[in-house]
Amino acid sequence: MAKSVTISVDALGGDHAPQVVLEGCAAALSQDPSLSVILCGPAEVVEPFAASHERCTAQVTTEVITMGEHPAQAVRKKKNSSLVVGCRLVKEGQAQGFFSAGSTGACLAAATLVIGRIKGVKRPCLTTVVPSPVRPVVMCDVGANADCKPEYLVQFARMGAIYAEKVIGLSDPQVALLNIGEEEEKGSEFAQACHALLREKEPNFVGNAEGRDILEANFDVFVTDGFTGNVALKTIEGTAGVLLKTIKGILGSSLKTKIGALCIKDGLMELKGTVSADTYGGAPLLGVKGACIVGHGSSNPTAIKNGILTSARIVREDVVGMISQAVSAQADKAGE
Amino acid sequence: MAKSVTISVDALGGDHAPQVVLEGCAAALSQDPSLSVILCGPAEVVEPFAASHERCTAQVTTEVITMGEHPAQAVRKKKNSSLVVGCRLVKEGQAQGFFSAGSTGACLAAATLVIGRIKGVKRPCLTTVVPSPVRPVVMCDVGANADCKPEYLVQFARMGAIYAEKVIGLSDPQVALLNIGEEEEKGSEFAQACHALLREKEPNFVGNAEGRDILEANFDVFVTDGFTGNVALKTIEGTAGVLLKTIKGILGSSLKTKIGALCIKDGLMELKGTVSADTYGGAPLLGVKGACIVGHGSSNPTAIKNGILTSARIVREDVVGMISQAVSAQADKAGE
Numbered sequence: 001m002a003k004s005v006t007i008s009v010d011a012l013g014g015d016h017a018p019q020v021v022l023e024g025c026a027a028a029l030s031q032d033p034s035l036s037v038i039l040c041g042p043a044e045v046v047e048p049f050a051a052s053h054e055r056c057t058a059q060v061t062t063e064v065i066t067m068g069e070h071p072a073q074a075v076r077k078k079k080n081s082s083l084v085v086g087c088r089l090v091k092e093g094q095a096q097g098f099f100s101a102g103s104t105g106a107c108l109a110a111a112t113l114v115i116g117r118i119k120g121v122k123r124p125c126l127t128t129v130v131p132s133p134v135r136p137v138v139m140c141d142v143g144a145n146a147d148c149k150p151e152y153l154v155q156f157a158r159m160g161a162i163y164a165e166k167v168i169g170l171s172d173p174q175v176a177l178l179n180i181g182e183e184e185e186k187g188s189e190f191a192q193a194c195h196a197l198l199r200e201k202e203p204n205f206v207g208n209a210e211g212r213d214i215l216e217a218n219f220d221v222f223v224t225d226g227f228t229g230n231v232a233l234k235t236i237e238g239t240a241g242v243l244l245k246t247i248k249g250i251l252g253s254s255l256k257t258k259i260g261a262l263c264i265k266d267g268l269m270e271l272k273g274t275v276s277a278d279t280y281g282g283a284p285l286l287g288v289k290g291a292c293i294v295g296h297g298s299s300n301p302t303a304i305k306n307g308i309l310t311s312a313r314i315v316r317e318d319v320v321g322m323i324s325q326a327v328s329a330q331a332d333k334a335g336e
Numbered sequence: 337m338a339k340s341v342t343i344s345v346d347a348l349g350g351d352h353a354p355q356v357v358l359e360g361c362a363a364a365l366s367q368d369p370s371l372s373v374i375l376c377g378p379a380e381v382v383e384p385f386a387a388s389h390e391r392c393t394a395q396v397t398t399e400v401i402t403m404g405e406h407p408a409q410a411v412r413k414k415k416n417s418s419l420v421v422g423c424r425l426v427k428e429g430q431a432q433g434f435f436s437a438g439s440t441g442a443c444l445a446a447a448t449l450v451i452g453r454i455k456g457v458k459r460p461c462l463t464t465v466v467p468s469p470v471r472p473v474v475m476c477d478v479g480a481n482a483d484c485k486p487e488y489l490v491q492f493a494r495m496g497a498i499y500a501e502k503v504i505g506l507s508d509p510q511v512a513l514l515n516i517g518e519e520e521e522k523g524s525e526f527a528q529a530c531h532a533l534l535r536e537k538e539p540n541f542v543g544n545a546e547g548r549d550i551l552e553a554n555f556d557v558f559v560t561d562g563f564t565g566n567v568a569l570k571t572i573e574g575t576a577g578v579l580l581k582t583i584k585g586i587l588g589s590s591l592k593t594k595i596g597a598l599c600i601k602d603g604l605m606e607l608k609g610t611v612s613a614d615t616y617g618g619a620p621l622l623g624v625k626g627a628c629i630v631g632h633g634s635s636n637p638t639a640i641k642n643g644i645l646t647s648a649r650i651v652r653e654d655v656v657g658m659i660s661q662a663v664s665a666q667a668d669k670a671g672e
Contacts, residue, residue, distance in 0.1 A: 187482055214575075236575050243611070257603055
């Protein structure tokens, strides 16, 4: 039997909350018998759900953080929001992980301000599993830190490698720096400085990657600053979205193509499932003292379920403990 | 009858040179009766071709710049290479434009060092037409300048807007900054500074774009630094390539899907044509004193033909003159 894990869940996070969150919670609880959930939200949402589901506790909150609010200000002000309370439960040890499909900015602010960073971690990084049809690969940072220093990327690389190995199952992952040429001297001054420091400090570092290597899955972990990573991730989403939509248009354009569509429907649905972000249910914020996952605002119940289960997996694999050790080891090596 | 234009062409540029270059030249000369070509390369390549094609002159060169060489060093050293000579013909006024599908780095170095910048242009920018299935859009810089200052991006924006309007036919183009959020305060410190300066100086600036806006063609011109732009462009290429390859695999996986493939073949071929980089045949380097186009190393004859024709179009639309005027006007406005 798997180790018991408690995850706090923000019932109000996401474009279709609370309904999809409740459905996702129910599915996660049903799939993982060692999972408990503390559901944070308004009494009328969380109490009936907790009453009708085993291993679910209601945590009533009274405030709501909306998409338009300034993240850090909202987190500081609305201490009784589902987001802040969910994180506080992790801080206090009542839960080991937290899941929300709410505003990314507010989630990052709450996780960082309320739960706090692992000792020695300079900046937590938002990490994503890119759903390549070739195989899943990890990319970090994808948006937590628009401005970075090379030493942050060294930590992102180690955290990403631990996540890739323990949670995604990519053993001895190859870590590459997202850059604009293969050769060591390529790229911006920042990229060159990152390359040199990664070469020195990251044992799994293999060199530079380019944009096309991401979906081709030519490496296991793509490390980058949060600006470049966010642009790359959204570019992948946009490109895949437009191409699949265009193909859908082609398939529906005539009787002949409609017949063709029937013949290849299963394969295309499978592809659509593969390149969907739902499989892992969200992006973990690595480097905070808990298994925090930020779900996509458009999450469906499957994505919510998988986000909660991934959070539980991060706890069971002790990713926080491993990051803590790795960061201490890097600091010792650097004589810090 | 269109205005007479002479373009110098590097017979040795590209993975499949000289054969595809010769085929592309022949096709361009045949399609555009007002076009002349000066073909630069070894005597045994360029002389027979010029002898058998009207409006083509042979320019014999004796040196070769290879992919592995340091771009600027190679350009300085090999003054009798097809690349350097091709650019010198533009500098000397014998040609108005230059096309090569050789090493991007060497082409940029040759164009900048030999032809030179338009007065007032701080940095030339490599500009690409992103072949979105929705409609073509322009992105710049896609790799000439890994490190930029905000004032460079203001010039990139103006040059990209002129190109979008005059060469691609997007009237009154909407210019957006590639960033990681729509709101003005989003992004790195650099992106925020660019946003503020573009807001002040670029009349067609409409705000921030995100990665997914590129292939969705939500704006006409995406302006960015050469690092981010290069990552985004290669990410699009990689994503489109992997998805189309995966779909090809699905179509060939069983008898049923093979029947489906037959029914939708025409539509898919059309899509493949649309998202192909061949249509515009390469990336213009805007800001130098000539219509320089850098073709993809993997260019086929169609891409070479279109690259040469696009170069001629840049000349006929007087893009260099318009950039020169625009840059002077920006400088006057700034009291420089």
